[in-house]
Amino acid sequence: MDKVKILERYLPPDAAPLIGRWIDYFKCEFKISRNRGTKFGDYRAPHDGKGHRISVNYDLNPYAFLVTTVHEFAHLHTWNEHKHKAKPHGAEWKNNFKKMMQPFFEKEVFPPDVKQAIHSYLSNPAASSCSDLNLYRSLRKYDPQKEFVFTVEKIPAKALFKIKDGRVFRKEEKLRKRYKCIEVKSKRIYLFSPVAEVELVEE
Incomplete structure (x- = not known):
């Protein structure tokens, strides 16, 4: 099946084609993973003959899935530019995350509250990852309600x-x-x- 069609099940549909192009451009193994309670996504740098690998939890709502996917691709792009010289969530990563998020802002993919939370997150150097509570709370509003x-x-x-x-x-x-x-x-x-x-x- 076409990867874009598969991605549309997990992402806002307007975002799927660009993520599909990134997977091809960066020659990245992209895996939709089971839920991992401690993290939404993961990036692994090339190692032992394996290329770039990204995994994202299958059960995230579309906006959380997209934010996590861009977060991990920003790690990949930063690794390509700086290898191990850049800090995991340092200035280089933050700059790449901002740039890579821009096309989705232009497409108006996010609801206004999530867009604002992403902007706040990126302007706050103390917030090192998707554990930023303001962003997490904004994304959580779009989860299906769980009883109890x-x-x-x-x-x-x-x-x-x-x-x-x-x-x-x-x-x-x-x-x-x-x-x-x-x-x-x-x-x-x-x-x-x-x-x-x-x-x-x-x-």
């Missing part, structure tokens, strides 16, 4: 919640950027991102 799933910041203080592996925690106070939470069984303290997805547990 909440983010840590949305549940009440002292509420119990469980994570995917079944462990149960109690939400405590916010410490700078993360929430202090206590695992009920071990009494150990863990720090959770405000946007970590969890399931509420009845007392």
Whole structure:
């Protein structure tokens, strides 16, 4: 099947042809991957006879899939220009990400709130990756609603919640950027991102 037709299932349709051309131009192995809880996408530089490899989680909404795809292609382009001399999310990568995002801004692919969040993200040197909370929250609005799933910041203080592996925690106070939470069984303290997805547990 034509790669553009496949990409249209995951990306905003107007974005698919250009991503298809990038895959060919950069001679990149592009893989649509299973969900990886810790990351949306991944870039691997050429190594051991293998060329550039990019993978993006299959279950992202179209805007998150596109932002992640451009993020990883910006890593590839930066590697081609600088090899290991550039920092992973340094000025060179940021500049390439900006340039490579421009065609999608011109096509008006993104809703205004996501476009604004991307602009803010790129002007903020402290935000090193797609873990930027403002951008993450904007993209999340376009996810299909999941029943019974909440983010840590949305549940009440002292509420119990469980994570995917079944462990149960109690939400405590916010410490700078993360929430202090206590695992009920071990009494150990863990720090959770405000946007970590969890399931509420009845007392």
